[in-house]
Amino acid sequence: MDLLFQLIQPAQSWLFEHLVLPLLYHAGLMTYVDEAFDGTGVFVLGVAEIVLIYAVLRPLEALAPVEHWDNRRATRVDVLYTFLYKTGALPFIFFVLLTLPLSQLDYGLRALGYIPPNLEEWIPWLGRYPLAALLAYIVVIDFSEYWRHRLQHRFGWWWALHALHHSQRVMSLWTEDRNHVVDGLIQSLWLAAVAQLIGVPGEQFVLIVLVFRLVESLSHANLRLSFGKFGERMLVSPRFHRTHHGIGVGHEGAARGCNFAALFPIWDVLFGTANFAPVYPPTGIRDQLSGADYGTGFLDQQLKALRRLWQAIRPATTTP
């Protein structure tokens, strides 16, 4: 964990000293020095992550693609989503918007006499094995992410937003971040609230988010890759998550879809939503085949999703 911070720290310090600090000084915002330093770290980590996923996954996509595209133009909007989410531009806005509700949650919990537990206090031997403690936090968070994702498909208003993620017909390593900004805000609130409830230490939270993001970038790649009979049940693979994006497969049926897990398919196995069929279906939403338009550019997609959201929540109009 320390290694991660040691790796990014030189770039973080350099950028902070040469760019961020002078900007803060000229803007008269020197009271926000600490926040700006942390924000610079998030930015550097995001850039490093993008370089890493591109360097590793892009050659793999070229080597063993599921689909061959004439050009990659339709993937470009997902690149924009990736930069907005990973380099901290959107998370920064979310952070500002969520500070109040999360501090209210903390205040409310303490008023009720609830002190967030620390897993190491509950299970003392975990304290001696930092990696086991980290894994325990990851398992609990992954369980909560599974249920968040189930609800995204269950509630009409939430699906109106989440459909944007599913509407990509050319799914690639960039698609993980293709999410509506309101959806992104809700997801951030959900994750931060769960982390707060179970008392995840701040520096571990950064690492946990990174683990989720790396696995999810891999699982969206245009990559013909399955982890085998045993491995498919241990970790979400590109094959497993592709089925979640499969037209008519990933968003229909009794559970309104299958393969909801982010990291561990065990949740889908336990709750009857796993699909291990060894296939690589085309991705998208069924009504796109009959012309439904989810938008092509960033703003277009954002506005169309808001329109779907409004249609899902507006009061039913009674016809005379």
Ligand SMILES: [Zn+2]
């Ligand atoms: Zn989904």
Ligand SMILES: [Zn+2]
């Ligand atoms: Zn996905």
